Amino acid sequence: MVEGILVEGLIYGILAFGVFVSFRILDFPDLTVEGSFPAGAAAGAVVASAFNLSSNAVLHGLAVPAGMLAGFVVGGIAGFATAAVYHKLRIPPLLAGIVTMTGFYSINLRILGGKPNYPLITNNPMLKLARSFLGGALPSEWSLFASCVLVCLVLFGLLDLFFHTEIGIAMGALGDNENAVIQAGIQPNRLRTWGIMLANALPGLSGAMAAAYQGFADVNLGQGVVASGLATVMLGELIIRSQFISVQLLRVLIGSILFRALMYAARSWGYVAGITPNDLRLLTALLIILSVALSRIKRKR
Amino acid sequence: MSNRFAKLLYAIGCAGILLLLSCAPKGAKVVGVAKFVSHPALDALEKGILDELSASKADYKVDLQNANADMNTAAQIAQHFKQEKVALAVGIATPMAQALANQIKDRPVIYSAVTDPVAADLVESMDKGGPNVTGTSDMTPVREQLDLLCSLKPSIKRIGNIYASGEANSVALAEIVREYCQEHGLEYVESTITNSSEARQALLSIAGRIDGLYLGNDNTVFSALSGIAEVGIDKKIPIVTADPSSAETIPVLAALGYDYYRMGLATGKIVVRILNGEKTSDIPAFLSKENEDMTFVLNLDTARKIGISVDQSIIDRAKVVISDDQLVRK
Numbered sequence: 001m002v003e004g005i006l007v008e009g010l011i012y013g014i015l016a017f018g019v020f021v022s023f024r025i026l027d028f029p030d031l032t033v034e035g036s037f038p039a040g041a042a043a044g045a046v047v048a049s050a051f052n053l054s055s056n057a058v059l060h061g062l063a064v065p066a067g068m069l070a071g072f073v074v075g076g077i078a079g080f081a082t083a084a085v086y087h088k089l090r091i092p093p094l095l096a097g098i099v100t101m102t103g104f105y106s107i108n109l110r111i112l113g114g115k116p117n118y119p120l121i122t123n124n125p126m127l128k129l130a131r132s133f134l135g136g137a138l139p140s141e142w143s144l145f146a147s148c149v150l151v152c153l154v155l156f157g158l159l160d161l162f163f164h165t166e167i168g169i170a171m172g173a174l175g176d177n178e179n180a181v182i183q184a185g186i187q188p189n190r191l192r193t194w195g196i197m198l199a200n201a202l203p204g205l206s207g208a209m210a211a212a213y214q215g216f217a218d219v220n221l222g223q224g225v226v227a228s229g230l231a232t233v234m235l236g237e238l239i240i241r242s243q244f245i246s247v248q249l250l251r252v253l254i255g256s257i258l259f260r261a262l263m264y265a266a267r268s269w270g271y272v273a274g275i276t277p278n279d280l281r282l283l284t285a286l287l288i289i290l291s292v293a294l295s296r297i298k299r300k301r
Numbered sequence: 302m303s304n305r306f307a308k309l310l311y312a313i314g315c316a317g318i319l320l321l322l323s324c325a326p327k328g329a330k331v332v333g334v335a336k337f338v339s340h341p342a343l344d345a346l347e348k349g350i351l352d353e354l355s356a357s358k359a360d361y362k363v364d365l366q367n368a369n370a371d372m373n374t375a376a377q378i379a380q381h382f383k384q385e386k387v388a389l390a391v392g393i394a395t396p397m398a399q400a401l402a403n404q405i406k407d408r409p410v411i412y413s414a415v416t417d418p419v420a421a422d423l424v425e426s427m428d429k430g431g432p433n434v435t436g437t438s439d440m441t442p443v444r445e446q447l448d449l450l451c452s453l454k455p456s457i458k459r460i461g462n463i464y465a466s467g468e469a470n471s472v473a474l475a476e477i478v479r480e481y482c483q484e485h486g487l488e489y490v491e492s493t494i495t496n497s498s499e500a501r502q503a504l505l506s507i508a509g510r511i512d513g514l515y516l517g518n519d520n521t522v523f524s525a526l527s528g529i530a531e532v533g534i535d536k537k538i539p540i541v542t543a544d545p546s547s548a549e550t551i552p553v554l555a556a557l558g559y560d561y562y563r564m565g566l567a568t569g570k571i572v573v574r575i576l577n578g579e580k581t582s583d584i585p586a587f588l589s590k591e592n593e594d595m596t597f598v599l600n601l602d603t604a605r606k607i608g609i610s611v612d613q614s615i616i617d618r619a620k621v622v623i624s625d626d627q628l629v630r631k
Contacts, residue, residue, distance in 0.1 A: 004380030012373070105495060109466055117395060117469035119422030121403050214376045215403020216422075218396060219467045221372045228373070260377070267366070267374075268381060277367040278339070280374070 003141045005264055009257030010148040011209045012228065014155060016236075016252045018075075018202035019229030024248075025163075026195045027175035031097030033229065034222035035104030036078035036200035037207040040071030042111040044126075044208020045118050045217035052125040063125040068208050074111070075204015078104055079197035086196075087189045101222070108219045118217040126212035151209070155202070156249055163245045171195050172245065203229075224281065231284050232256045234291035241298070262287070332358075332572065333382035335366040335401065337375070337394035340520055341546060342561040346393060346414055349565015350572065357573045361388065368397055375400035389575055391436075391568065395421050395469055402434050409575045412436035413568040414561070416470035416518070418586050427588060430581040437568045437587040439559060441518050441543040442595070443477040446557050449597075450513050450541040451485070453555060454609060459488040461511030461538075463503045463529070465521035466493040474517035474543075500525035501532060508536045516542040518558070526551050530603075537607040545596035549621060549628060554607070556598045563594050596620050 015037060022030035048067025051059050059066075078100055086096040112118045120127075130147040131140040138146060162168040170186050174195065181188050203225070211217040236255025242248055266275055266283055275283070334350060336343050351363060364385060366378045379401045382390045389409045392398030398412035402423055413436050418424050424431045427438070451457050462478050464471035475491060482489035490510050492503040500522055504514065514533060516522055522529070523544055530553045533540045540553040548556030571584055599619035604611050616622060622629045 004377070004384065008377060008380070105467075115469060115472055116467045117399075117421070119399055119420070121399060121422040123422075124403070127403070210373065210376075213403075214372065214396075214400050216396060216399045218372055218469075220370075224371055225373065263374070264377060264381070267377065277369055277374075280369065281371075 003145045005260050006257055007141075007145050007148050007213070009260040010145075010152045010253065011206060011213055012225075012232070012260065013152060013253040013256030014206035014209070015203045015225060016229045016232040016256045017155065017159065017249070018199045018206070019226065020233050020248070020252045021195060021202070022199035023230065023233065025172055025175050026192060026199065028093050028192065028196060028199075029097070030079075030082065030196060030199055031094060031226055032078050032082040032100045032104075032196075032200050033097075033203045033226050034224075035101035035108070036075040036222075037203040037210075037225050038108050038217070038219055038221040039078055039104050039111065040075040040204025040207030041211035041217040041221050042108045042118065042207075042219070043074040043204070044068060044071035045120055045211045046070075046111060046113070048125050048208070048212070049118075049120060049123045052123055064129050067126055067212075068205055071208025072201045072205040075207065076197040076201035078204070079200030080193065082200070083193040083196040087193065105219060112217065112219065116219045118211075119215065120212060120217070121215045124212055124215065126209065127215075130212075148209075152253060155205075156253070159249055160246050163249075167191070167194075224284075227281075227284055227288070228259065231288045231291070232259045234288055234295070235259050235262075238291045238295050238298075259287070330360060331362045331364050331385055331387045332576075333364045333366065333378075333385065333387035333390040335368065335375075335378045335382070335390070335392055335397050337368050337397040338370040338520070339367055342518075342544065343393055343414060345546070345561040346565040346568070349562045349567075350391060350413070350569040351565075353566045353569020354572060357569075358576055361576070372396055376404060379404035389572060391572060398423055398436070402431075406433060408433065409581050410434045410436075411568065411572055411575065411581075413564065414439045416440050417473050420473060421469070424586050427586045430584045430586065433581055435571065435575075435581040435584045435586060437564055437571065439518065439561075439564060440588055441474065441558050443474055443517065443543075444481055446541055446543055447478065447481050447515060449555060449557055449615075450515055450539065452615060453541070453604075453611060454513050454539050457487065457512045459490055459511045459513075461504075461507050461514045462489070462491045462517070463500060463507075463514070463522055464491070464493060464517060464519045466495060468519055468521060471517055471519040471522075474519075478515055478517070494521060497521050497524040501528040504529050504532045504536075504538075508532065508538060511538060514538050514540045516540065516544075516553075518543045523547060526553070529553075534603060534606050539604075539607060539609060545598045545621070548598040548600065549623070552600055552603045552606075552623075554600055554603045554609070555619075557595060559594055560596050567594075599623070602626065 022028045044067040047070035048063050051063035051066045054060050082096045082100040085091050130144045133143045133147040170181050174181050178188050232255045236251035240251040368374045375397055390401050391411045392401040393413050395415050398415050401410045412423055418438055423434050479489050490507050492507050494500055494503050526547055530551050542553050542556040543558040545556045545558050597619045598621040601624040620631055
């Protein structure tokens with residue numbers, strides 16, 4: 001069960017990485033995630049299961065990486081759409097995200113072959129691999145956890161490395177001071193486009209993994225993910241304060257696990273305080289408010 | 302409060318929560334029941350399951366969960382049931398059942414209100430259950446409903462259908478409606494919506510091209526049923542739906558479908574059989590074909606308003622008749 005929370009925390013932590021990049025690094029409040037997350041789920045599920053059924057041994061063996069890559073790429077495309085609309089038409093970020101998210105509902109239905117729900121219960125290569133990861137040296141739940149840790153570690157390493165490169169540092173500066181970036185001779189629009197693509201490719205990958213974990217991809221999978229991603233990021237910031245990008249990235253994952261644990265606790269023992277599952281969304285909203293309020297108070301000290 | 306102390310406090314808090322979570326009570330005799338969303342039909346179904354359980358297996362505690370239409374919590378509920386070591390888990394509605402079946406492999410999972418369990422990957426065929434999965438399908442009698450629509454308006458040439466493109470069940474039903482229309486030489490006109498606010502407009506946009514409207518089990522459409530019924534009366538379009546309970550209060554012409562409470566009782570019976578030691582693979586995916594499990598509601602006020610005279614033989618078949626604002630149960 002603890003392992004369940006950890007696994008969920010890590011899978012949705014990848015989504016929160018994306019929310020962190022858009023809201024914090026780029027200062028670009030991006031709602032595209034509600035479209036790119038289910039898009040990644042849809043593409044990941046369709047590609048992974050199709051590869052898994054393929055009679056070609058090479059394709060069959062590549063089912064898991066292909067599914068993950070498909071989710072990542074499709075998410076990135078969604079991000080590109082938002083960035084293009086934002087830059088070319090000067091539509092405000094929130095609206096640009098809503099436009100893409102709305103359009104992707106139909107695109108996601110297309111990816112899923114016209115059906116809103118795509119089951120993966122009997123044909124789920126990703127979950128199967130994750131459960132037997134390390135050749136069965138661990139019980140299946142912990143093996144699932146270990147594989148999620150591996151994916152998150154790799155992503156964390158790559159992101160950390162990226163944000164220490166020249167482009168990464170410039171991207172970090174973009175959200176705070178666009179002029180500084182321009183003076184450094186970098187085109188801010190192009191940089192922001194890459195950033196928004198990254199901020200949606202990560203949720204796309206997260207969606208592909210979440211679909212495998214849940215056992216289905218569904219067009220409605222995106223509902224409420226931005227709010228939970230934000231709550232995650234803010235919870236992390238409340239717990240650990242740091243200016244270092246490495247720590248900031250790590251605390252996203254920690255925040256995600258904590259957020260899932262809190263939701264789990266509310267679901268399991270909330271009845272003691274009269275909290276029903278109907279109240280969980282209000283709880284998410286209050287958690288965001290509380291995190292902001294507490295960090296304001298802390299900053300004033 | 303110093304920063305370091307605060308951090309320490311947080312760390313202890315986090316560890317405390319995790320510790321608390323890991324030593325939850327175990328071993329009690331619990332049945333987990335999870336529904337995807339609270340909704341009149343699903344609530345009635347849940348009540349049926351609970352009534353059957355408390356009648357035959359009163360020694361079991363029931364843990365009720367609700368995903369509130371948030372798909373991302375469905376797997377969390379499955380984890381919760383696993384942790385609780387439930388004797389058996391019941392998933393109401395397709396995504397909930399899928400998440401349970403995907404996560405729980407070592408104990409029985411019973412699904413309910415899943416229109417097509419084979420397409421949902423829950424069982425391989427309707428004839429027998431899976432290794433740990435079985436349940437009840439709520440595949441609505443689409444053909445009987447369309448027969449009813451045609452008999453209420455014999456001159457019908459074009460049948461309309463409105464459903465949400467995001468609901469797997471509705472998409473499956475629409476396919477059957479299309480087939481039926483082909484077989485009977487009728488024109489099929491559909492309009493899909495993505496949320497309830499579009500339903501009224503969807504009907505208005507196809508009203509001129511249809512002689513009758515069919516509505517399957519679609520949660521999104523049914524949320525907007527009163528608006529649709531109003532347009533139907535206004536445009537003199539007969540509407541036949543798959544949900545008898547809403548037809549008692551909303552003036553659609555007729556409704557034919559399952560009583561979800563009775564379906565809950567049927568699901569509860571399967572739960573009891575499994576708790577008594579039967580194997581899921583021996584219990585076929587239950588699909589009620591009994592007439593007594595179905596309810597037929599007929600609204601003669603609406604018929605009069607849209608200029609349809611209903612045959613006495615049809616009125617005799619109805620279990621609930623609404624006439625002069627009076628509801629009569631037979």
